[in-house]
Amino acid sequence: MSRFGLVSVVAIAALAVVSAGLLGCAGEVDAAPGAVEREILVTARSYAFEPPVIRARRGDTLRLRFASTDVVHGFYLEGHDLDVTIPPLSRRVLVARAGRSETTEEVVLVLERSGKFRFRCSKTCGAMHPFMQGELIVGPNHLFVGSSIASVALLVAGLAWALVAAGRGGSR
Numbered sequence: 166m167s168r169f170g171l172v173s174v175v176a177i178a179a180l181a182v183v184s185a186g187l188l189g190c191a192g193e194v195d196a197a198p199g200a201v202e203r204e205i206l207v208t209a210r211s212y213a214f215e216p217p218v219i220r221a222r223r224g225d226t227l228r229l230r231f232a233s234t235d236v237v238h239g240f241y242l243e244g245h246d247l248d249v250t251i252p253p254l255s256r257r258v259l260v261a262r263a264g265r266s267e268t269t270e271e272v273v274l275v276l277e278r279s280g281k282f283r284f285r286c287s288k289t290c291g292a293m294h295p296f297m298q299g300e301l302i303v304g305p306n307h308l309f310v311g312s313s314i315a316s317v318a319l320l321v322a323g324l325a326w327a328l329v330a331a332g333r334g335g336s337r
């Protein structure tokens with residue numbers, strides 16, 4: 166094998182490793198490029214949540230805090246096995262999650278799936294209680310998709326370049 170051919174093989178191997186690394190990192194939620202961590206205060210009152218709509222992206226981490234301005238309300242989030250009991254005038258809430266319950270001031274939620282997830286009051290709080298609900302909208306992670314495409318493009322470009330280089334080296 167010519168020196169040029171050898172350099173090509175080494176270069177392509179390096180590219181493959183870098184690309185695989187990028188893809189691997191992007192696949193992990195907490196290492197997703199572009200993912201952000203946000204603190205959101207959810208205020209409950211009869212009969213609405215503020216904010217009524219929470220928008221985020223897949224891979225983001227939400228640090229949810231809760232407050233009720235009147236009576237005991239609940240915050241049940243569909244698709245996340247999360248039910249929070251929000252007593253009035255206290256920042257400490259009772260969190261039931263994955264079969265366990267604890268009293269805390271903050272619920273950390275890593276958004277692993279995109280989609281629309283309704284949240285609703287889970288404590289009967291009055292006549293309009295069934296209508297007390299909101300929505301968590303989790304969009305796709307564009308940066309994640311972008312970096313994946315970039316990785317594949319890099320790999321393909323590296324392959325093409327190495328093939329051309331190897332062809333030249335062989336015809337000498």
Ligand SMILES: [Cu+2]
Pocket residue numbers: 210211212237238239286287288289290294297
């Ligand atoms: Cu309520």
